[in-house]
């Protein structure tokens with residue numbers, strides 16, 4: 001389709017500009033170098049941690065290095081600490097003792113210091129907890145599933161987000177959730193779980209896939225399984241933190257804003273190279289490349305805090321800036337894979353408006369519009385106000401092998417793929433900021449309160 005359009009119309013952009021932006025991203029190695037500084041130099045960045053604060057100062061200095069005006073905007077964030085975590089299958093007749101690879105879910109309370117011990121009951125949906133009624137009282141509820149593809153994150157995400165709260169309501173002693181992952185070398189994958197304000201809370205942990213399989217096998221044979229669990233996690237009072245907001249003022253229509261974003265915070269188990277260090281480096285790279293071009297509209301780069309366990313940064317940005325004229329939003333929070341396609345959520349005529357700007361992306365392997373929606377948790381509060389969104393969809397086939405686990409480290413990032421992603425993201429941002437017209441506004445999203453870090457925000461398969 002894109003190739004066809006190049007044949008019938010003269011391009012609306014300058015080929016030299018396209019070569020400068022895309023060539024700069026591909027040749028300079030800046031995105032990967034900065035991702036290395038962030039991951040190896042600063043490390044894990046959970047909200048409220050010293051790493052998160054250091055990342056904010058680092059991001060400000062990078063924007064300034066590139067001549068992009070940047071500031072912080074205050075955000076209060078939750079402060080959850082992990083502590084020790086230990087679990088084991090207790091030896092009973094016919095069952096050996098097994099240490100279990102577990103990691104607490106963000107937001108979980110701890111167990112008493114001596115831990116808890118209880119029998120395990122397996123369920124495969126949140127609804128099944130209520131159906132079991134009294135049979136889960138005092139038990140450890142084990143949420144099992146068969147996620148095997150990236151799409152499964154949307155399907156099974158509610159087990160982690162809502163399952164533990166439902167088990168707590170039913171009087172369970174604790175919850176174990178099979179890791180939401182597409183691969184495992186016995187590494188559990190954490191992530192947020194939500195206990196509604198004032199509702200009962202129980203300790204909740206993710207279980208490595210192999211250990212989930214073991215418990216499932218034993219239970220399927222009719223063997224009762226008892227598990228001991230010790231979690232030292234706890235929540236401290238909220239902490240003052242910040243979004244980092246940088247701006248390249250538009251040369252003709254400065255009041256019209258194209259907002260681009262990624263999140264600075266990460267889980268604490270690793271250095272957050274793919275989630276979302278990669279996105280941070282893509283946004284920094286876009287600002288670096290576009291600062292020299294001075295597009296028609298304002299490009300505002302936001303590095304959000306607290307996407308992972310509260311979405312406070314995304315909500316704070318929408319509260320502070322929601323009334324401004326955002327003509328488009330673009331988020332990078334799907335890892336470091338190579339770019340594949342362009343997604344749009346806008347009113348009618350959007351693809352026709354954008355398509356003539358896309359031929360420079362063919363060299364990067366981006367050759368079509370995606371059939372699914374852009375997604376993106378941090379911009380979801382803004383999207384709910386009716387702002388059009390776009391995305392560069394990436395290869396996410398290995399994203400959930402690593403996501404939220406101790407394996408989310410820099411060695412998984414292929415520098416050339418990250419550079420291609422940065423090039424595509426920078427070019428689409430430039431197009432949205434430079435094109436004569438603007439995307440028409442999409443029909444509003446449902447006005448329901450957005451849960452934070454909604455599982456759907458992460459990429460379904462291309």
Ligand SMILES: [Zn+2]
Nearest residue numbers: 275276307333
């Ligand atoms: Zn993320």
